[in-house]
Amino acid sequence: MTNLKFKINNKTQIPTRFKARVNSKISFGTKFLVFKLELDHKIEYMAGQYVSILVDEKTRRAYSISSAPDGKRIELLVDTNPNGPASNLFKNINIGQSIDIIGPYGRFVVPEDVKGTLWFVATGSGLAPLKSQILDLLNKGYKDRIVLVYGTKFEEDVVFKDLFENLMSKYPNFQYYIAISHFDALLTQNYKYVTYISKRLISNSLPNYAFLCGHPKMMEDMKKFLIFHKVNLTNIFSESYV
Numbered sequence: 337m338t339n340l341k342f343k344i345n346n347k348t349q350i351p352t353r354f355k356a357r358v359n360s361k362i363s364f365g366t367k368f369l370v371f372k373l374e375l376d377h378k379i380e381y382m383a384g385q386y387v388s389i390l391v392d393e394k395t396r397r398a399y400s401i402s403s404a405p406d407g408k409r410i411e412l413l414v415d416t417n418p419n420g421p422a423s424n425l426f427k428n429i430n431i432g433q434s435i436d437i438i439g440p441y442g443r444f445v446v447p448e449d450v451k452g453t454l455w456f457v458a459t460g461s462g463l464a465p466l467k468s469q470i471l472d473l474l475n476k477g478y479k480d481r482i483v484l485v486y487g488t489k490f491e492e493d494v495v496f497k498d499l500f501e502n503l504m505s506k507y508p509n510f511q512y513y514i515a516i517s518h519f520d521a522l523l524t525q526n527y528k529y530v531t532y533i534s535k536r537l538i539s540n541s542l543p544n545y546a547f548l549c550g551h552p553k554m555m556e557d558m559k560k561f562l563i564f565h566k567v568n569l570t571n572i573f574s575e576s577y578v
């Protein structure tokens with residue numbers, strides 16, 4: 337089964353139906369599951385795109401691919417809090433079982449001619465497409481500054497922390513900041529919103545482009561903040577999950 341083709345970054349894409357076998361399933365923090373899936377054939381996707389999960393023939397839900405483009409393998413970062421049909425499918429599926437997916441979809445990709453300082457700002461599972469985009473840029477040898485600011489409510493939900501810390505040691509042009517917004521974080525002086533960190537960063541890291549994904553209020557506040565700091569609106573890219 338195929339859907340309408342569409343064009344992005346000058347490439348034509350045709351969403352295709354795949355069987356995706358669960359190769360690994362890892363529970364993380366208070367709500368996340370991280371899946372590594374192997375597809376029955378190769379998928380051509382761009383970093384930042386998403387797939388549609390078929391819970392059944394009438395029920396589909398969108399999930400961003402969190403891995404960099406890699407042939408037949410994809411990774412998904414699933415927030416199980418919505419607790420609807422897709423969350424339950426992911427909670428109940430086991431290693432070795434398969435799910436049906438259709439994709440790729442979406443236009444939340446890094447433009448091919450991007451240059452200068454790039455900011456990536458995410459909260460919650462909004463980190464998924466940004467992780468894919470950052471890995472893809474670093475794999476391709478992007479040399480200008482890349483800044484990731486990640487916010488969650490609880491410290492234990494800082495998913496992929498080791499990976500991003502390792503990337504910081506490996507790539508001098510990559511910087512990673514964490515914001516924890518639960519009040520308990522006040523005790524450890526860690527209580528912050530991504531916007532607070534962004535305000536601290538802006539004086540020495542004015543972004544040329546920004547990529548935002550996560551809580552709608554965060555994206556609204558970040559857009560206002562970036563526009564106030566004269567970042568061109570056409571250089572601000574965002575994906576809404578609602």
Ligand SMILES: Cc1cc2nc3c(=O)[nH]c(=O)nc-3n(C[C@H](O)[C@H](O)[C@H](O)COP(=O)(O)OP(=O)(O)OC[C@H]3O[C@@H](n4cnc5c(N)ncnc54)[C@H](O)[C@@H]3O)c2cc1C
Nearest residue numbers: 397398399400413414415418419420421422423461464577
């Ligand atoms: C382009 C795109 C990419 C996405 N990528 C991801 C991803 O990588 N990882 C991920 O975890 N989610 C992602 N989402 C969000 C995911 O598709 C929804 O959360 C989905 O509705 C969950 O399906 P469900 O069947 O479990 O719950 P649903 O039956 O759809 O919803 C159950 C209840 O939860 C509420 N709800 C739905 N979505 C959310 C939400 N995001 N946060 C809080 N409450 C919600 C609904 O209002 C409803 O009351 C993406 C959404 C879009 C549009």
